[in-house]
Amino acid sequence: MSHTHTHGNPGDTHHKAAPMVEEITDYEVLEIAVRELAIEHGLFTAEDHRKFTEWAESIGPAAGSRLVAKAWTDPAFKALALKDGLTACKEVGVDWAEPTGVGTPSDYMEFHLLEDTPTLHHVIVCTLCSCYPRPLLGMSPEWYRTTNYRRRLVRWPRQVLAEFGLIVPPEVEVRVEDSNQKCRFMVLPMRPEGTDNWTEKQLAEIVTRDCMIGVALPKPGRTADVHPIQKARRPVKSSAEEPANE
Amino acid sequence: MKKSKSPDASDALFEVGDKVRVRDMPYMFYTRSQLYTRGVVGTIAALTYKDLIPEEEAFNFDGRIEQYYIVRFRQKDLWPGYAFDNDTLQTECPHRWLEPATN
Numbered sequence: 001m002s003h004t005h006t007h008g009n010p011g012d013t014h015h016k017a018a019p020m021v022e023e024i025t026d027y028e029v030l031e032i033a034v035r036e037l038a039i040e041h042g043l044f045t046a047e048d049h050r051k052f053t054e055w056a057e058s059i060g061p062a063a064g065s066r067l068v069a070k071a072w073t074d075p076a077f078k079a080l081a082l083k084d085g086l087t088a089c090k091e092v093g094v095d096w097a098e099p100t101g102v103g104t105p106s107d108y109m110e111f112h113l114l115e116d117t118p119t120l121h122h123v124i125v126c127t128l129c130s131c132y133p134r135p136l137l138g139m140s141p142e143w144y145r146t147t148n149y150r151r152r153l154v155r156w157p158r159q160v161l162a163e164f165g166l167i168v169p170p171e172v173e174v175r176v177e178d179s180n181q182k183c184r185f186m187v188l189p190m191r192p193e194g195t196d197n198w199t200e201k202q203l204a205e206i207v208t209r210d211c212m213i214g215v216a217l218p219k220p221g222r223t224a225d226v227h228p229i230q231k232a233r234r235p236v237k238s239s240a241e242e243p244a245n246e
Numbered sequence: 247m248k249k250s251k252s253p254d255a256s257d258a259l260f261e262v263g264d265k266v267r268v269r270d271m272p273y274m275f276y277t278r279s280q281l282y283t284r285g286v287v288g289t290i291a292a293l294t295y296k297d298l299i300p301e302e303e304a305f306n307f308d309g310r311i312e313q314y315y316i317v318r319f320r321q322k323d324l325w326p327g328y329a330f331d332n333d334t335l336q337t338e339c340p341h342r343w344l345e346p347a348t349n
Binding site for chain 2: 110112127128154155157158170171172173174175176177178179180181182183
């Protein structure tokens with residue numbers, strides 16, 4: 001390198017913002033090529049593709065929350081959900097066969113609910129990539145698809161859960177479910193104390209996405225998956241700013 | 247081509263509670279049987295469905311239909327030095343990736 005880096009020095013004005021680069025992977029190129037071919041050959045239209053993408057991205061975790069709340073309040077429904085998950089999903093308005101008749105791509109018609117007990121805690125992962133119960137929970141969060149979560153959850157589950165703020169007592173069995181084939185899994189957490197006379201709607205509000213992945217537990221007052229962003233203690237000053245006088 | 251000794255769908259199915267070992271087989275280009283389970287003994291937790299195996303389906307080859315299982319492993323058996331005796335891990339395997347185990 002011929003020039004010298006002088007980041008942060010007073011009077012350093014040559015440091016320009018990095019150019020915006022559209023990064024694209026080989027697989028994204030492949031997807032675009034196959035999609036364009038399919039459109040050219042009339043398998044579906046560009047409009048179909050846009051509608052399907054927007055439909056898939058619009059699914060959130062609300063149906064999963066309703067399923068858990070109903071299982072907490074209705075023992076017969078809970079028994080059904082544990083025995084025949086697909087039928088139970090229909091009762092909360094989700095048909096895994098939509099929109100194609102055989103399900104969305106890569107969401108097969110195999111769904112299992114994993115019931116937590118006082119001595120057993122479940123957490124889901126897909127070490128291969130990103131298998132996730134999308135018809136019930138929508139798109140997976142970004143962190144669920146990272147190699148960091150995928151490779152460490154199977155080897156260090158308690159430590160990874162602790163990073164989410166969930167400390168599981170040693171006497172409770174932690175069971176990792178690696179969904180690496182066609183079954184899709186979702187956690188049925190335990191109903192927390194202090195919710196005795198709650199309605200299904202109230203209960204559903206505390207069953208957040210993270211509770212159904214197994215990285216958090218439902219509790220009264222916790223109605224969102226908030227991962228706090230810590231402020232940097234010594235933030236990096238951009239070169240345009242004057243160095244702080246201290 | 248001579249048939250390999252690997253099992254096929256005609257083999258007797260495993261039952262829930264059976265001890266199985268994940269085979270350490272070679273594969274061409276694609277598999278969904280994770281390396282970290284190879285050679286490890288687990289217990290059949292459930293029989294799930296019958297389907298094509300990933301090694302064939304990935305290339306749109308309509309091969310044989312096989313039984314899939316959910317297999318439960320003790321984390322201590324998967325990872326040396328794992329500190330919690332009771333912790334477990336479950337994953338799915340098609341029939342041909344499993345063989346009977348005694349311990």
